[in-house]
Amino acid sequence: MTARAKADPLQQSTTGEGDRPDYYIAAVGRALAILDAFSPQRPELALRDMAAAADVSQPSALRIGYTLVQDGFLVRNPLTKGYRLGPKAISVGMATLNSLALPEIAEPYLVDLRDRTGETVKLAIHHGTTVVFVSRVPSLTHPAGTHYIGSSLPVHASGLGRAILAHLPEETALRLIEESAEARITSRTLTKAQARKDLALVRERGYAVNDQATSLENRxxxxxxxxxxGRPAGAVNLSMSVQRITMAEMERTMAPLVVETARAISAVLPPNVQGAGWS
Known part of the structure; x- marks a missing residue:
C-alpha cells in the first residue's frame, strides 16, 4: 500500500451513485486512510502517524486502531506499541493480487521506473524457446525502439530471456537454449554457447545485459x-540508446534500479500468477 491523500467524496464516484456526499461514511474513510498509509517503507505506524494519516486526534486514532486490531486488520507490536498490518488486511491484498494478471500487477512499477529514468521499460515472459513482450512503457522523450507487445525473441538472445533462464533449473535452462533458434539478429547477438556461459554471471549479479544484441541502436x-x-514469472528490462550511455554507466546507474523494480514486483506476486510464462 502507498500513502495518498484522503479520498474526497465530492470528487470520487465508484459506486455509480453520482456525487452523494451524504453517502460517505467518514469513520470508514478514516480507517481506510490508516490502512493506506502502510507501505514497504513504512511497515509500522505509531499512533501519531495513524492520527496524521486519518486527519484525526490521537484519541480518535486510538479508537480506530483498536477497532482494526479487533477485526484483524491491524496487530500491535508489543515492544514498540506500534501498529502493523494484520492477517485480514494481508488476505484482502492477496485476494486482489490473485484476481490480477502479471502485466496489471507490474504496470505501476514499470511506469515508476520509466519516470525515474526517462527510458523505455518492457516486461516479457518466456513461452517455450522464446520471450514474448507483454507490457511496454515507452520513454516520453526518446525513441522507444522496435519491440512491441506481442513481439518475441529467441530466449537465449536477449537479456530478458537470460534473466529468466538463470533462475530456472539448470537442466531446463540448458534444454531451452539448445532448442531455441540460433538467430544472429545483429553482429553482437550471443551464440548459444555464449548464452550458456553467461547464466552463471547473471545469477551472481542478479541481472542480465544486452549490448546491441537485438538492436544495434540500443543497450x-x-x-x-x-x-x-521462487519461479521466474517473467523479466523487466530498461532499454537505452548506445549514444546516451556506455555499458559501464548502464551497469553502475541503471542496473540497480532495474533490480530494485524487479524485486518490488516479485514481492507482491502470488503463486502461479496469471499471465506468467512457464516452461
Missing part, C-alpha cells in the same frame, strides 16, 4: 520476476 539491462514459489 538494455534486465532482471527476473520471481513469484511466491
Amino acid at each position: 538494455a539491462v534486465a532482471a527476473p520476476l520471481l513469484d511466491a514459489n
